[in-house]
Amino acid sequence: MAGRILTYEEKDTWIHRLGGATKMIFFLLWSITGMLTYDTRVLLVMLAVSLVIFKVSKTEWRQVGTVFLFILFFLCLNLLAVFIFSPNQGTEVYGTKTVLVTLFGEHNITKEQLFYEFNILLKYFTVTPVVLMFIVTTNPSEFAASLNKLGISYNIGYAIAIALRYVPDVQADFTKIKHAQEARGIEMSSKTSLWERMRKMSMIIFPLLFSSMDRIDVVSNAMELRGFGKHKKRTWYMEKKLTKSDYLTIGFVVVFMVAALCVTFADGSRFYNPF
Amino acid sequence: MLPIIEFKNYTFQYRSQKEPTLLDINLAIYPGEKVLIVGPSGSGKSTLAHCVNGMVPFSFAGESSGSLTVSGKDPAKTGIFGMSKTVGTVLQDTDGQFIGLTVAEDVAFALENDCVPQDKMFSLVDEVAEVVDIKTLLHHAPTELSGGQKQRVSMAGVLVDDVDVLLFDEPLANLDPATGKRAIDLIDRIHKEKKKTILIIEHRLEDVLYRDVDRIVVIGEGRVVADCKPDELLATDILVKEGIREPLYVTALKHAGCTLRAEDLPQHIESMKLDRYRERVQAWYEQVALPVAEPAKEPALEVLDLDFSYISGNPILQNIRFCIRKGEMISIVGKNGAGKSTLSNLICGFINPDRGKILLGGSDIADKSIKERGEVIGLVMQNPNQMISKPMIFDEVALGLAVRGVPEEEIKERVYETLKICGLYPFRNWPVSALSFGQKKRVTIASILVMNPQVLILDEPTAGQDYKHYTEIMEFLKELNESYGITIIMITHDMHLMLEYTDRAIVIADGKLIADDTPAHVLTDERIADQAYLKKTSLYDLAVRCGIADAPGFVDRFIYFERQVREHGRQNSDV
Numbered sequence: 045m046a047g048r049i050l051t052y053e054e055k056d057t058w059i060h061r062l063g064g065a066t067k068m069i070f071f072l073l074w075s076i077t078g079m080l081t082y083d084t085r086v087l088l089v090m091l092a093v094s095l096v097i098f099k100v101s102k103t104e105w106r107q108v109g110t111v112f113l114f115i116l117f118f119l120c121l122n123l124l125a126v127f128i129f130s131p132n133q134g135t136e137v138y139g140t141k142t143v144l145v146t147l148f149g150e151h152n153i154t155k156e157q158l159f160y161e162f163n164i165l166l167k168y169f170t171v172t173p174v175v176l177m178f179i180v181t182t183n184p185s186e187f188a189a190s191l192n193k194l195g196i197s198y199n200i201g202y203a204i205a206i207a208l209r210y211v212p213d214v215q216a217d218f219t220k221i222k223h224a225q226e227a228r229g230i231e232m233s234s235k236t237s238l239w240e241r242m243r244k245m246s247m248i249i250f251p252l253l254f255s256s257m258d259r260i261d262v263v264s265n266a267m268e269l270r271g272f273g274k275h276k277k278r279t280w281y282m283e284k285k286l287t288k289s290d291y292l293t294i295g296f297v298v299v300f301m302v303a304a305l306c307v308t309f310a311d312g313s314r315f316y317n318p319f
Numbered sequence: 320m321l322p323i324i325e326f327k328n329y330t331f332q333y334r335s336q337k338e339p340t341l342l343d344i345n346l347a348i349y350p351g352e353k354v355l356i357v358g359p360s361g362s363g364k365s366t367l368a369h370c371v372n373g374m375v376p377f378s379f380a381g382e383s384s385g386s387l388t389v390s391g392k393d394p395a396k397t398g399i400f401g402m403s404k405t406v407g408t409v410l411q412d413t414d415g416q417f418i419g420l421t422v423a424e425d426v427a428f429a430l431e432n433d434c435v436p437q438d439k440m441f442s443l444v445d446e447v448a449e450v451v452d453i454k455t456l457l458h459h460a461p462t463e464l465s466g467g468q469k470q471r472v473s474m475a476g477v478l479v480d481d482v483d484v485l486l487f488d489e490p491l492a493n494l495d496p497a498t499g500k501r502a503i504d505l506i507d508r509i510h511k512e513k514k515k516t517i518l519i520i521e522h523r524l525e526d527v528l529y530r531d532v533d534r535i536v537v538i539g540e541g542r543v544v545a546d547c548k549p550d551e552l553l554a555t556d557i558l559v560k561e562g563i564r565e566p567l568y569v570t571a572l573k574h575a576g577c578t579l580r581a582e583d584l585p586q587h588i589e590s591m592k593l594d595r596y597r598e599r600v601q602a603w604y605e606q607v608a609l610p611v612a613e614p615a616k617e618p619a620l621e622v623l624d625l626d627f628s629y630i631s632g633n634p635i636l637q638n639i640r641f642c643i644r645k646g647e648m649i650s651i652v653g654k655n656g657a658g659k660s661t662l663s664n665l666i667c668g669f670i671n672p673d674r675g676k677i678l679l680g681g682s683d684i685a686d687k688s689i690k691e692r693g694e695v696i697g698l699v700m701q702n703p704n705q706m707i708s709k710p711m712i713f714d715e716v717a718l719g720l721a722v723r724g725v726p727e728e729e730i731k732e733r734v735y736e737t738l739k740i741c742g743l744y745p746f747r748n749w750p751v752s753a754l755s756f757g758q759k760k761r762v763t764i765a766s767i768l769v770m771n772p773q774v775l776i777l778d779e780p781t782a783g784q785d786y787k788h789y790t791e792i793m794e795f796l797k798e799l800n801e802s803y804g805i806t807i808i809m810i811t812h813d814m815h816l817m818l819e820y821t822d823r824a825i826v827i828a829d830g831k832l833i834a835d836d837t838p839a840h841v842l843t844d845e846r847i848a849d850q851a852y853l854k855k856t857s858l859y860d861l862a863v864r865c866g867i868a869d870a871p872g873f874v875d876r877f878i879y880f881e882r883q884v885r886e887h888g889r890q891n892s893d894v
Binding site: 209220223247248250252255259263265268270271281282283 | 400718
């Protein structure tokens with residue numbers, strides 16, 4: 045089912061048991077490290093760790109496959125664009141020029157350029173699994189609870205959780221409305237041009253908006269009748285107490301970040317130069 | 320004993336309305352009572368409920384006079400949050416009021432907002448889950464639950480707060496008959512075991528009376544019209560006058576010329592004393608004629624051995640085979656999720672069958688696109704808001720013709736013609752937003768009719784409508800059927816609808832067609848009723864208890880008689 049992609053799935057692994065806030069801190073610091081460094085050695089270590097974490101979280105291909113392919117597509121596009129627009133970026137960074145294949149004009153394939161683009165590829169691969177894993181292993185309510193504990197207003201966390209709650213309902217509404225409009229003769233299939241389809245989309249969006257508004261009315265009444273927003277604070281059924289593994293995880297990622305950045309900048313440059 | 324809810328000379332007027340919605344209400348409800356509040360749409364019965372839980376005046380602003388106390392407090396001063404400790408409200412929309420991502424979280428919602436510590440929450444949630452029997456569902460997501468289960472979750476969600484008063488706003492609106500029966504049973508159990516005060520707002524009187532209520536309060540045009548015991552109320556003409564449907568057996572007794580007495584306990588047909596009435600009912604049965612069967616016409620829509628599944632090995636529909644003849648008006652019934660909507664999706668071509676054929680006027684429509692099918696088979700959805708995509712009525716009705724490139728002059732002509740048929744011609748230049756729910760429904764029907772379809776499929780055409788609006792819309796459909804020869808298929812779980820307006824019912828249970836028969840037969844057959852989550856009609860019990868062997872025949876006669884009475888009424892009102 046299409047609705048199942050990139051949603052939380054309950055499994056019993058060490059990573060699922062971690063608190064949502066812990067995972068978010070990990071994911072933020074990890075991504076920042078990944079973005080800052082171009083040090084191949086650091087990136088390789090991070091890639092290895094990412095893959096191990098991904099494996100441990102028992103994330104399956106069907107949960108993330110589509111999104112992963114989507115990201116891969118943009119990665120290829122990105123790599124190609126880098127080559128087209130700045131074919132000598134590698135030479136600039138590493139200071140040498142070893143031509144492997146001569147193409148035309150400026151566009152020669154150099155060892156340095158290949159190595160530079162390989163680093164970009166690594167950066168993508170160190171961050172992507174962690175992002176996907178964060179999404180599929182974190183219970184949205186529990187995440188809202190832990191955000192609240194970090195001092196962020198529960199309204200924000202709850203808005204995310206409730207949006208996730210109604211996504212399947214709105215999806216079902218959308219399909220129903222689309223069908224009914226198609227039966228009335230509003231062609232949505234690939235037979236019509238993209239522009240036409242966009243224009244006709246409005247005939248689905250309009251009713252969808254109205255029926256969603258009805259829904260919002262009911263939801264907000266229901267929430268108010270059961271006391272939502274009564275106090276500045278609230279407790280959470282799904283809250284997890286921080287355990288030793290949470291502190292260890294946070295400790296690990298902080299130490300790792302510092303170490304990675306030290307290694308990266310030890311020679312005064314973000315890049316590792318093998319040439 | 321002091322009343323727990325007391326209205327004294329209470330009048331309320333919404334800020335946006337010119338007239339008061341509640342007028343001089345005097346009503347006292349005592350702790351531990353179970354009271355049913357009935358009234359047609361717009362009578363003010365929902366407003367009355369909103370006054371009790373504080374939604375009036377906090378969510379719906381307006382002016383009030385007189386006094387209202389609930390458990391010694393004034394809701395207009397205490398506020399919605401304050402009242403939620405005393406009054407637990409279960410709303411009508413089983414889906415919309417489900418807030419949590421799982422059952423357990425939804426039940427705990429009120430506790431979370433009250434900063435109850437987690438350990439205590441766990442034990443409280445477990446406790447109420449036990450009461451409403453959802454213990455095994457605690458970690459399920461709302462999409463995995465049926466309508467009845469969602470309603471139980473909502474009940475648990477208010478019970479967890481240990482409120483004194485439970486307020487049910489049309490609890491039966493979205494449930495199939497058998498599930499509704501179970502809901503009434505559960506409410507009754509909570510009433511007895513937990514000693515709560517129960518207020519039920521409903522217009523489906525007969526279904527609520529499945530279990531005893533202490534009192535019925537009838538609201539009409541903002542006033543309390545009656546406030547008495549069910550037995551007393553059923554012996555009067557108040558319900559008919561206020562446009563509320565009486566239990567069917569009561570109507571049948573009246574047709575037979577009986578005058579009901581409160582001391583014969585008409586609240587339940589199973590235990591009513593029928594000695595005084597038996598002979599009259601039998602005499603009526605002998606005397607009333609049956610309709611003459613009309614010759615069968617040629618088929619309009621044939622479904623031949625249809626199979627469908629989303630995932631192979633997990634069939635949604637299996638071996639479905641039926642034939643609908645030109646000019647028929649039939650119902651497709653069965654419990655929620657039995658595959659009724661899938662069937663209409665297959666007919667309209669939104670999905671394709673794994674096996675089998677669909678014939679329209681004798682020819683296979685497998686290679687016809689959704690759009691092509693839409694010209695001969697019109698689909699009207701349950702919620703008009705899900706269909707209307709233009710702000711103006713004329714444009715909305717014209718849409719189907721406009722996208723098909725019909726010349727402007729012709730569009731105008733056909734739209735006006737259709738609007739006249741649907742009684743919407745005076746509103747032709749109005750915006751859709753100015754219409755009532757029932758009128759919007761008519762607009763959606765008009766927007767389909769304008770394409771001159773041969774077959775009309777309606778999904779729950781009367782859902783959530785009171786008796787008056789139900790009759791209006793159904794009489795309108797009947798006229799379309801009779802005067803314009805349009806074949807009408809209705810997907811429904813309203814047993815009154817199938818009984819009163821359709822000649823045949825196709826019953827689907829667990830993906831299989833289990834009956835294709837007259838509604839009178841379907842609703843007097845225990846096996847079919849059980850399998851399809853329907854309910855045997857009370858007319859059956861009346862027939863059996865009056866010693867009439869041919870119960871389906873009795874039901875048939877009743878329906879025919881009713882139709883004649885209605886026809887008569889219509890002719891009279893035309894003059």
